[in-house]
Amino acid sequence: xxxxxxxxxxxxxxxxxxxxxxxxxxxxxxxxxxxxxxxxxxxxxxxxxxxxxxxxxxxxxxxxxxxxxxxxxxxxxxxxxxxxxxxxxxxxxxxxxxxxxxxxxxxxxxxxxxxxxxxxxxxxxxxxxxxxxxxxxxxxxxxxxxxxxxxxxxxxxxxxxxxxxxxxxxxxxxxxxxxxxxxxxxxxxxxxxxxxxxxxxxxxxxxxxxxxxxxxxxxxxxxxxxxxxxxxxxxxxxxxxxxxxxxxxxxxxxxxxxxxxxxxxxxxxxxxxxxxxxxxxxxxxxxxxxxxxxxxxxxxxxxxxxxxxxxxxxxxxxxxxxxxxxxxxxxxxxxxxxxxxxxxxxxxxxxxxxxxxxxxxxxxxxxxxxxxxxxxxxxxxxxxxxxxxxxxxxxxxxxxxxxxxxxxxxxxxxxxxxxxxxxxxxxxxxxxxxxxxxxxxxxxxxxxxxxxxxxxxxxxxxxxxxxxxxxx
Ligand code: SF4
Ligand code: SF4
Numbered sequence: 001x002x003x004x005x006x007x008x009x010x011x012x013x014x015x016x017x018x019x020x021x022x023x024x025x026x027x028x029x030x031x032x033x034x035x036x037x038x039x040x041x042x043x044x045x046x047x048x049x050x051x052x053x054x055x056x057x058x059x060x061x062x063x064x065x066x067x068x069x070x071x072x073x074x075x076x077x078x079x080x081x082x083x084x085x086x087x088x089x090x091x092x093x094x095x096x097x098x099x100x101x102x103x104x105x106x107x108x109x110x111x112x113x114x115x116x117x118x119x120x121x122x123x124x125x126x127x128x129x130x131x132x133x134x135x136x137x138x139x140x141x142x143x144x145x146x147x148x149x150x151x152x153x154x155x156x157x158x159x160x161x162x163x164x165x166x167x168x169x170x171x172x173x174x175x176x177x178x179x180x181x182x183x184x185x186x187x188x189x190x191x192x193x194x195x196x197x198x199x200x201x202x203x204x205x206x207x208x209x210x211x212x213x214x215x216x217x218x219x220x221x222x223x224x225x226x227x228x229x230x231x232x233x234x235x236x237x238x239x240x241x242x243x244x245x246x247x248x249x250x251x252x253x254x255x256x257x258x259x260x261x262x263x264x265x266x267x268x269x270x271x272x273x274x275x276x277x278x279x280x281x282x283x284x285x286x287x288x289x290x291x292x293x294x295x296x297x298x299x300x301x302x303x304x305x306x307x308x309x310x311x312x313x314x315x316x317x318x319x320x321x322x323x324x325x326x327x328x329x330x331x332x333x334x335x336x337x338x339x340x341x342x343x344x345x346x347x348x349x350x351x352x353x354x355x356x357x358x359x360x361x362x363x364x365x366x367x368x369x370x371x372x373x374x375x376x377x378x379x380x381x382x383x384x385x386x387x388x389x390x391x392x393x394x395x396x397x398x399x400x401x402x403x404x405x406x407x408x409x410x411x412x413x414x415x416x417x418x419x420x421x422x423x424x425x426x427x428x429x430x431x432x433x434x435x436x437x438x439x440x441x442x443x444x445x446x447x448x449x450x451x452x453x454x455x456x457x458x459x460x461x462x463x464x465x466x467x468x469x470x471x472x
Contacts (some may be wrong), residue, residue: 004265009224012262013203013255021254025054030213035064042071042308045078050257056255057301059220065301069332072304073275074312076096076333077369081409081446083384083416084376085336086369087136087174088129091345092117092156095157095360096142098178098215100201102246104282104289105142105360107215112283115345116147116450119159126160128348130342132369133427135385137170138197140360143178143216152176157191163217167426167468172387174239178217179226185233194390195272196230198240200209202247203255204225211246217472227259231267236396238263239316241275244302245293253302260310269397273314273336278335280320300328307333312403319343319365326365330381339372355404377439384416385423388471410449411472414456417443418470422465 002014028034038052048056056068093116096105104112117125137160141148153175160170172194179198188196201209205220212218227238238260242252256274264270278294281288287293294302306315317326317334317393319341326337342348344358367375376383388411389399402408417440424436440460447453452472457471 004148004262006262007222007225007228007266010119010205013224013258015205015251017258018203019467020249021051021054021418024051025058025250025254028055029058029060032061032064035059036059038070039064039067042075045075045311046258047311048309050254050261051308053257053305054250054254056308057250057305067209067402068301068308069096069103069304071388072307072332075308076335078405079311079313079408080335081382081413082380082443083335083386083412084135084386085386086134086339086372087138087336088132088134088338088369089176089221089318089341090122090125090129090137090160090342091150091343091360092122092139092141092153093144094142094360095144095147095344096215097144098142098217099213100215100217101199101211101213102243102279102285103360104284109284115358116152117346119154119155121346121349122156122159122464123163123349125346126163126170126172127165127168130163130165130170131427132348133168133371133373133385133423134339135170136172136174136194136387137336138174138176148177150180154187154191156281156450157188161192167422169469171469172390176239178231179223182229182233185230185235190282193235194387195237195239196227196235197241197273197275198226198230199241199243200224200256200259200277201243202252203242203259204247204251208454224259227263227271228266231263231269236269237272237390237399239273241277242270242317243277243279245279245287245290245298247292249292249302250300253305256306257309260313269400270310271313271394273316274310275316275318276303276306277318277320280364282359285361296325296328299325300332302351303329303334305319306334312400319363320361320407322364324368332368337372340367340369353468370427370429370432373420373428374435377432377435382413382416382439382443382461383423384412385419386412386415386471387419388415392471410447412451413443413447414452414459415471417447417456418459418463421460422468425463 002017
């Protein structure tokens with residue numbers, strides 16, 4: 001039975017409810033009256049239910065689809081303005097005891113070099129990331145209780161936060177590690193993490209079990225209920241995601257929104273972010289073997305429909321996607337992107353030798369951070385290195401209520417400009433600095449609150465003179 005308030009995976013992601021939703025969406029894919037009423041509801045910017053969203057995803061009326069794209073773009077502008085938050089992944093260890101068939105880190109893969117960074121190696125990687133200008137990391141590690149126990153993850157987080165190199169600092173560490181216990185989540189919370197991210201991979205239980213044939217990750221319920229345990233442990237910023245290509249995208253889309261509704265129903269706070277990775281080639285992994293791959297147009301429609309269904313949730317797209325694809329998705333709702341990523345363990349200091357192959361997936365966008373920053377500026381976006389909210393205690397429902405009242409705009413915009421100014425001072429090339437300075441000058445005028453604007457102008461001046469780390 002479907003029950004968004006239940007704590008059981010089989011009830012809050014009810015297979016039957018997903019099937020009924022897909023049937024409803026398919027029956028109504030040309031129902032102009034219903035589609036118009038859903039678009040009308042979405043215009044109120046309070047989100048959509050999974051059933052409503054599924055109808056829009058299936059919509060076959062071209063003029064209505066254009067309205068959906070235009071609305072996604074407008075909602076993106078209203079809530080996120082032209083800011084794009086930047087981050088980088090940091091792979092700590094690729095030891096893994098699981099058997100995920102789509103990931104080269106699965107335990108049976110003997111062709112891959114296994115690596116686990118020492119604290120000294122982490123120090124070197126983080127220094128390299130700081131020298132690029134990064135302030136926000138997402139740490140990643142395979143699941144391995146012997147090689148990567150929670151103590152190793154906690155020690156690594158401590159190390160990362162402790163490194164102060166020149167003007168650099170990592171101010172927010174998001175964590176993407178395997179589903180674990182409430183007790184371990186509490187330890188992560190105490191270590192000061194930002195968002196806890198865990199991709200569901202697929203919500204389809206039967207496929208999930210087939211794709212995860214061995215290891216602790218095989219347990220669908222334990223994995224799907226992980227966010228509940230994280231919330232119970234006090235981590236109220238959680239990041240959802242599915243790996244598109246494993247199962248039918250319509251199924252994943254409906255279930256992903258059901259998961260968001262479940263978190264909202266039980267904890268009063270939806271997901272902080274949703275990631276939209278698509279399956280990519282890697283050592284021993286051929287994406288064409290997974291027959292549910294989605295093309296760029298479908299992918300864009302998914303992003304647009306997520307944007308209007310959960311307006312307050314950040315959408316993340318990684319360097320798995322090409323520059324062209326990322327550019328299209330930025331318009332439709334993506335609010336965070338990774339830049340200059342290395343998806344191998346230790347890859348920031350030591351680029352991989354041909355025969356090592358420890359990348360988790362092939363990166364499509366291989367530009368430097370400076371190139372990504374300049375590209376964003378030239379497209380009219382403000383690259384933001386802001387990490388203010390969790391450091392100010394604005395997490396979970398406190399964050400959401402600020403978001404819903406529109407007040408977050410008086411934080412995000414000046415924070416984006418101040419952190420961009422830091423970047424320009426410390427790391428940018430002359431060319432990026434020139435376009436960045438012009439952008440900051442122009443965008444300072446767009447801070448809605450006069451008092452906030454004055455403070456931001458003063459702070460930016462102080463950054464030029466050497467001060468750092470201002471935030472609203
Ligand atoms: S997806 Fe994660 S859990 Fe699965 S094999 Fe890869 S690293 Fe391990
Ligand atoms: S102020 Fe908060 S919501 Fe806005 S960009 Fe910074 S961390 Fe994100």
